[in-house]
Amino acid sequence: MTPGGWYEPGSSPLHRAPAGGKFAALLVLAAAVFALRSPAWLGAICAAVVLAYGVARVPLRRCAGVARSLAVLAAFVFVLQWWLLGAGQALVVCLRVVAALAAANLFTITTRIDDVVSAVEGGLAPLRRFGVRPDRIGLLVGLTLRAVAALSAIAAEVREAARARGAQRSVTAFAVPFLVRTLRHADELGEALAARGEGDG
Amino acid sequence: MIEFEDVGHSYGERVVLTGVDLRLAERRVAFVGANGSGKSTLARMINGLVAPTSGRVLVDGLDPSRQGREVRRRVGFVFTNPDSQIVMPTAGEDVAFSLRRAGLPRRERAERAAALLAEYGLGGYADHPAHQLSGGQKQVLALCAVLALDPAVLVCDEPTTLLDLRNKRRFVELLGGLEQQVVLVTHDLDLLGGFDRVVVIDGGRVVADDEPEPALRHYRALVT
Numbered sequence: 318m319t320p321g322g323w324y325e326p327g328s329s330p331l332h333r334a335p336a337g338g339k340f341a342a343l344l345v346l347a348a349a350v351f352a353l354r355s356p357a358w359l360g361a362i363c364a365a366v367v368l369a370y371g372v373a374r375v376p377l378r379r380c381a382g383v384a385r386s387l388a389v390l391a392a393f394v395f396v397l398q399w400w401l402l403g404a405g406q407a408l409v410v411c412l413r414v415v416a417a418l419a420a421a422n423l424f425t426i427t428t429r430i431d432d433v434v435s436a437v438e439g440g441l442a443p444l445r446r447f448g449v450r451p452d453r454i455g456l457l458v459g460l461t462l463r464a465v466a467a468l469s470a471i472a473a474e475v476r477e478a479a480r481a482r483g484a485q486r487s488v489t490a491f492a493v494p495f496l497v498r499t500l501r502h503a504d505e506l507g508e509a510l511a512a513r514g515e516g517d518g
Numbered sequence: 519m520i521e522f523e524d525v526g527h528s529y530g531e532r533v534v535l536t537g538v539d540l541r542l543a544e545r546r547v548a549f550v551g552a553n554g555s556g557k558s559t560l561a562r563m564i565n566g567l568v569a570p571t572s573g574r575v576l577v578d579g580l581d582p583s584r585q586g587r588e589v590r591r592r593v594g595f596v597f598t599n600p601d602s603q604i605v606m607p608t609a610g611e612d613v614a615f616s617l618r619r620a621g622l623p624r625r626e627r628a629e630r631a632a633a634l635l636a637e638y639g640l641g642g643y644a645d646h647p648a649h650q651l652s653g654g655q656k657q658v659l660a661l662c663a664v665l666a667l668d669p670a671v672l673v674c675d676e677p678t679t680l681l682d683l684r685n686k687r688r689f690v691e692l693l694g695g696l697e698q699q700v701v702l703v704t705h706d707l708d709l710l711g712g713f714d715r716v717v718v719i720d721g722g723r724v725v726a727d728d729e730p731e732p733a734l735r736h737y738r739a740l741v742t
């Protein structure tokens with residue numbers, strides 16, 4: 318979601334917790350958030366997630382970054398839902414989005430991708446006998462997470478270039494270079510992976 | 519030993535290499551030539567990223583287009599743009615990603631990665647977000663990630679093009695200190711002082727193949 322929403326080195330209990338456990342907890346939390354309807358409960362979960370940021374000793378700079386992008390998103394969602402469904406429902410949806418995304422962000426801040434990949438591989442190991450290649454799926458997860466960062470970096474650069482030419486409102490001034498650069502990035506990444514022996518088994 | 523035997527290549531109708539015969543045994547070899555002359559195409563053949571459409575390439579007697587896996591284990595490749603070579607979010611993870619294939623346990627991978635980064639002047643950057651490194655540091659990281667696989671040959675396609683002068687020098691100094699055989703494609707002619715052999719390519723053919731001084735003299739004469 319945020320460019321640079323990546324691992325922040327640290328030694329808190331949350332950093333040291335196993336990636337697989339954290340991932341499972343994140344899934345449970347997401348499920349709970351979408352099952353609950355009471356604003357009080359949802360508010361409590363949001364507060365708990367905020368507290369967890371404190372436990373993880375996430376630097377303020379990172380907290381501010383997450384808060385800023387969540388605030389923009391929450392405001393947008395709130396206005397839209399208010400218009401469609403009314404204020405009460407809008408508050409519930411907002412709290413859900415904030416709780417789930419804040420927790421997901423905390424996961425990426427406190428967990429190395431290498432650990433996520435290893436956890437995914439470990440979790441899927443029993444499927445090996447059905448022909449599933451856990452290492453491939455692990456790599457896929459790692460590359461997907463990395464692709465999000467790469468794409469947001471490309472988008473930011475293209476937007477900047479468009480602004481420099483005074484074309485910030487033009488859709489093509491964004492879409493064309495964005496697509497071209499994304500495809501080229503994909504090409505180069507594929508080549509680099511092949512050169513590093515990925516795909517050789 | 520890298521051998522090109524009467525190698526030719528065309529992309530569709532377009533012939534980009536013809537009659538390239540080379541036996542490269544020297545430790546430091548450079549390919550130079552104008553844009554579009556075919557240097558990258560030739561370099562990519564060494565690890566099987568491109569297969570010749572005629573003739574053949576051999577690396578220690580192995581054919582990269584048939585025995586790609588064995589060849590890629592021997593040949594490391596550094597590209598121009600470090601951003602597309604770095605596949606993991608932090609420097610340490612990216613190097614560890616290479617070691618993953620060696621089947622090392624996770625902790626050992628992280629330790630080896632940190633040691634390798636330190637050896638090449640990136641000590642303390644293991645947990646650093648890779649996309650926040652400077653261009654020069656990123657290219658050194660890309661080099662580390664390739665060296666982690668312990669190749670015998672290193673092919674570098676314009677690795678210094680995006681770097682400033684200081685980082686260019688530093689990168690080439692790092693290359694100079696390696697025990698690997700190095701094949702460098704470059705437009706930075708003043709970096710070739712310590713090279714054993716310079717191959718000049720023009721219009722898909724080898725037009726000069728000599729020690730740096732005479733070869734570069736030939737290349738400069740070609741341009742003017």
Ligand SMILES: Nc1ncnc2c1ncn2[C@@H]1O[C@H](COP(=O)(O)OP(=O)(O)OP(=O)(O)O)[C@@H](O)[C@H]1O
Pocket residue numbers: 529532534551552553554555556557558559560
């Ligand atoms: N994938 C491709 N499809 C079609 N033509 C290609 C492809 N890659 C390269 N070419 C063409 O092949 C020729 C040689 O390209 P190559 O990239 O080997 O040149 P180069 O010497 O590395 O140039 P530069 O110094 O600009 O990197 C060029 O005319 C180029 O347009």
Ligand SMILES: [Mg+2]
Pocket residue numbers: 557558559675
């Ligand atoms: Mg080239």
